[in-house]
Amino acid sequence: MTEVARSLTLESIGKLAGVSRSTVSRVLNDHPDVRPEVRVRVEAVIEKTGYQPNQAARALVSSRTGLIGLVMPTDVRELFGDPYYSALVHGIQEGCLETGSTFSIHPFYGPRGQVAVLPTLLARGFLDGVIATAGPYSEDLITTLRDRGTNLVVVGHPADLDGLRRVDVASRAGGAVAVGHLCGLGKNRVGFVGPTAEFLFGTERLDGYRDALRTAGREPDDRLVRLDQPNADGGYRATMAVLAERPDALFVATDPMAIGALRALEERGLRVPQDVAVVGFDGLPTGPRINPTLTTVVQPVTEVGRTAVFMLHDDYDGPDTVILPTELRIGGSCGARDTTEHASSPTSTP
Amino acid sequence: MTEVARSLTLESIGKLAGVSRSTVSRVLNDHPDVRPEVRVRVEAVIEKTGYQPNQAARALVSSRTGLIGLVMPTDVRELFGDPYYSALVHGIQEGCLETGSTFSIHPFYGPRGQVAVLPTLLARGFLDGVIATAGPYSEDLITTLRDRGTNLVVVGHPADLDGLRRVDVASRAGGAVAVGHLCGLGKNRVGFVGPTAEFLFGTERLDGYRDALRTAGREPDDRLVRLDQPNADGGYRATMAVLAERPDALFVATDPMAIGALRALEERGLRVPQDVAVVGFDGLPTGPRINPTLTTVVQPVTEVGRTAVFMLHDDYDGPDTVILPTELRIGGSCGARDTTEHASSPTSTP
DNA sequence: TTGAAAGCGCTAACAT
DNA sequence: ATGTTAGCGCTTTCAA
Numbered sequence: 001m002t003e004v005a006r007s008l009t010l011e012s013i014g015k016l017a018g019v020s021r022s023t024v025s026r027v028l029n030d031h032p033d034v035r036p037e038v039r040v041r042v043e044a045v046i047e048k049t050g051y052q053p054n055q056a057a058r059a060l061v062s063s064r065t066g067l068i069g070l071v072m073p074t075d076v077r078e079l080f081g082d083p084y085y086s087a088l089v090h091g092i093q094e095g096c097l098e099t100g101s102t103f104s105i106h107p108f109y110g111p112r113g114q115v116a117v118l119p120t121l122l123a124r125g126f127l128d129g130v131i132a133t134a135g136p137y138s139e140d141l142i143t144t145l146r147d148r149g150t151n152l153v154v155v156g157h158p159a160d161l162d163g164l165r166r167v168d169v170a171s172r173a174g175g176a177v178a179v180g181h182l183c184g185l186g187k188n189r190v191g192f193v194g195p196t197a198e199f200l201f202g203t204e205r206l207d208g209y210r211d212a213l214r215t216a217g218r219e220p221d222d223r224l225v226r227l228d229q230p231n232a233d234g235g236y237r238a239t240m241a242v243l244a245e246r247p248d249a250l251f252v253a254t255d256p257m258a259i260g261a262l263r264a265l266e267e268r269g270l271r272v273p274q275d276v277a278v279v280g281f282d283g284l285p286t287g288p289r290i291n292p293t294l295t296t297v298v299q300p301v302t303e304v305g306r307t308a309v310f311m312l313h314d315d316y317d318g319p320d321t322v323i324l325p326t327e328l329r330i331g332g333s334c335g336a337r338d339t340t341e342h343a344s345s346p347t348s349t350p
Numbered sequence: 351m352t353e354v355a356r357s358l359t360l361e362s363i364g365k366l367a368g369v370s371r372s373t374v375s376r377v378l379n380d381h382p383d384v385r386p387e388v389r390v391r392v393e394a395v396i397e398k399t400g401y402q403p404n405q406a407a408r409a410l411v412s413s414r415t416g417l418i419g420l421v422m423p424t425d426v427r428e429l430f431g432d433p434y435y436s437a438l439v440h441g442i443q444e445g446c447l448e449t450g451s452t453f454s455i456h457p458f459y460g461p462r463g464q465v466a467v468l469p470t471l472l473a474r475g476f477l478d479g480v481i482a483t484a485g486p487y488s489e490d491l492i493t494t495l496r497d498r499g500t501n502l503v504v505v506g507h508p509a510d511l512d513g514l515r516r517v518d519v520a521s522r523a524g525g526a527v528a529v530g531h532l533c534g535l536g537k538n539r540v541g542f543v544g545p546t547a548e549f550l551f552g553t554e555r556l557d558g559y560r561d562a563l564r565t566a567g568r569e570p571d572d573r574l575v576r577l578d579q580p581n582a583d584g585g586y587r588a589t590m591a592v593l594a595e596r597p598d599a600l601f602v603a604t605d606p607m608a609i610g611a612l613r614a615l616e617e618r619g620l621r622v623p624q625d626v627a628v629v630g631f632d633g634l635p636t637g638p639r640i641n642p643t644l645t646t647v648v649q650p651v652t653e654v655g656r657t658a659v660f661m662l663h664d665d666y667d668g669p670d671t672v673i674l675p676t677e678l679r680i681g682g683s684c685g686a687r688d689t690t691e692h693a694s695s696p697t698s699t700p
Numbered sequence: 701t702t703g704a705a706a707g708c709g710c711t712a713a714c715a716t
Numbered sequence: 717a718t719g720t721t722a723g724c725g726c727t728t729t730c731a732a
C-alpha cells in the first residue's frame with residue numbers, strides 16, 4: 001500500500017493534493033476550517049504516501065516533543081529487578097499512553113553519574129519534562145534541575161523542597177493506620193522494624209507509628225524500635241533484636257523486611273499472628289507466596305506514576321503537592337481474620 | 351553561578367561575546383577554525399549564562415536526535431521482572447553511554463499494542479533508530495518498520511528476515527556445546543527439556559542438541575525430548591515426563607526450566623549429577639541460589655544490547671548479522687567437578 | 701578566521 | 717476556507 005516516505009514534507013503533500021502546505025497542516029492538526037472534501041483529498045494523499053510529519057520541525061516551532069525523561073538513581077539492573085520501580089514505570093507508561101507521550105530512562109549511579117545525565121536533562125527542546133525519583137544522590141540533581149528551570153515532578157521525596165511539584169503517598173498516615181489497627185486488636189506492645197534513617201521513606205512510617213501509639217494513649221518507647229537495611233535480611237536482624245523487648249505485634253515498614261521478620265519469628269518458635277501480629281508496608285509483589293499472607297499497607301505506586309505524568313503537562317492546574325492515600329490490606333498475619341489461611345503450594349502443579 | 355537559560359540562542363550568545371552566531375556554533379561543535387582567544391571568550395559566555403543549544407533545532411537541521419527507541423513485546427511489569435530484559439537494557443544503556451545517545455522504551459502488549467506504538471516509531475525526526483526485541487506479535491511490527499525504511503536492529507530473532515540488521519547469540523552452537531559436554535562425560539541417554547515451538551529461541555537450542563548427539567555418533571530420539579512452558583513449572587512437568595525414558599542427563603534449554611527440573615529430580619529421589627546430570631541455558635540471575643549450582647550455557651545478553659546500539663549508528667560498517675558466542679559455565683550439576691558444592695545459606699546472616 | 705545568508709519542515713498570524 | 721509569509725534555533729555553504 002503505502003510507499004516509503006523518504007523525504008516527504010508538508011509542501012510536497014500539498015502539491016500532490018493540490019493545496020498549500022498550510023491546509024495540509026490544518027488537516028493534520030484537526031483544524032475545523034477545512035472543507036470536508038479537501039480534507040478527504042488531503043488525507044487520501046497522506047495515507048497513500050505514508051507521510052509522517054517531522055517531529056523535530058514540530059518540536060522546534062511548538063516547543064513540545066512529547067518526550068518525558070525519567071531520572072532514576074540506580075543502576076539499570078537494580079532498576080529492573082525492583083518491584084517499586086516496576087510499578088512506578090508501569091504507571092508512568094499508562095500516563096504516557098493517556099497523554100500521548102513517550103518516556104526515556106536516565107539511570108544514574110552514584111554522585112558521578114549525575115554528570116553524565118545532566119546535560120541531556122538540561123538540553124532545551126528535548127524533553128517536555130522530567131520525573132525524578134528520590135534516592136541516593138538524587139537531591140543534588142533535583143535542586144540543580146529546579147534551579148535551571150526544568151519542568152519537574154519529584155516522586156517519593158518526603159521533604160518539601162520548595163518551588164517543586166511532587167507526588168508521594170501518605171506514608172505517615174498509612175503507618176498510623178497500620179499501628180492503629182494493631183492497637184485496635186488489643187496489642188499492647190507494638191514494635192517497629194524499619195529502614196535506617198538514610199532511607200527517607202522510613203522516617204515517615206516511623207512517625208505514623210508514634211502518632212498511632214499516642215492516639216491510643218500510649219507513650220512510644222524507642223526500645224521497641226529497631227532499624228536496619230530495608231531488605232529481608234535487615235528485617236530478620238532487626239526483628240531478632242526487638243524480640244528481646246517481648247512485643248506482641250510488629251509494624252514492619254517494608255514488605256521485604258516483613259518477610260525477614262516472619263522468618264525470624266518462625267525460627268524463634270513464635271506463632272503469627274497469635275504470639276506476634278505483623279503488619280507490613282508496600283503491597284508490592286515480594287516473590288514467593290508466604291504463609292500466613294501478609295497484612296500490609298498498600299501504597300498506590302502505579303497511581304503515583306500516572307499522576308506524575310499528568311502533573312508535568314502544561315494544562316495541569318492542580319496542586320503542586322499531591323499525596324495519594326494508602327490502604328490497609330488485611331491478610332493472615334495480623335490476626336484480624338477468624339480463619340487461618342491454608343497453605344497452597346502454587347508451584348507444584350504437575 | 352549560572353543563571354536560568356530561559357530563551358538564550360546562538361544569536362544572543364554571539365552578541366554577548368561579540369561574535370556572530372556562526373562562530374558560536376563552531377565553538378559548540380569543536381570546529382578547528384576558531385581563534386583560541388575567541389573560543390575562550392565564547393566559552394566563558396556559555397558557561398556564565400548556562401546556555402544549552404536547542405535540540406529540536408539541531409535535530410531539524412542535522413536529522414539526528416540522539417534518541418534510540420526500544421520496542422519490547424511485553425507489559426512493563428513483565429519487562430521489569432525479567433532478567434533477560436534487565437541484562438539487555440543494561441547493555442543498551444552502556445552502548446548509549448558510549449555513543450552519547452539516550453533511549454526511550456516502547457512496550458507493547460499483544461496485537462493491539464502495535465497500533466499504539468507504531469506512529470511514534472515511524473515518526474520522522476524523532477528516533478535515530480529502533481531496537482526491536484523478538485517476541486509475541488513482534489514479527490509484524492518488525493516487517494512494518496523495515497518496509498517503512500526505519501533504521502532498525504532486531505534482537506533475539508533467530509530467522510533471517512532479509513534486509514534487516516540483527517544481533518543474536520549462537521544458540522545452536524551453545525546447545526551443541528552443552529550436550530557435547532554431557533556426552534564427553536560419558537552420558538548415554540541425554541534428554542532435552544525445552545520450551546514449546548512458539549518460543550523461537552528454543553528451536554535452535556534443540557537443533558544444537560541434535561547436532562551434538564550426531565557428532566557423538568548417536569541418533570537423536572524424540573522420546574527423550576519434552577517441551578513445555580519456559581518457566582520452572584514447565585521444566586518440572588517436562589522433566590517428570592521425560593524421566594519415564596530413564597535419561598542419565600538432561601539439557602534444559604532455559605535456566606528457569608532447569609530450576610524446575612532440579613526440583614523434579616529431587617522429588618523423584620534422583621541425585622544430581624550422579625544419577626542425572628543437568629546443564630541449563632541462559633546464565634542470567636534466577637533468584638535464590640540453588641544447590642548444586644547449575645552448569646549452564648551463558649549467553650552474553652548485555653553484550654547483545656551494546657552491540658545493537660553500535661549497529662544502529664551511521665558509521666557502523668560491520669556485518670548486518672552479528673552472532674555472539676555463548677560460553678559453557680561449569681557448576682556442580684553436570685558432574686564435571688570433583689568436589690560437590692557445599693550448601694551455604696546466604697539469607698541467614700544474623 | 702569570521703560573518704552573512706540560506707534553509708531544515710513545521711505552525712500560526714495575517715491576508716485574501 | 718485557503719494561501720502567503722514569517723519565523724522557531726540551528727548548521728552549513730559561500731564570501732570576504
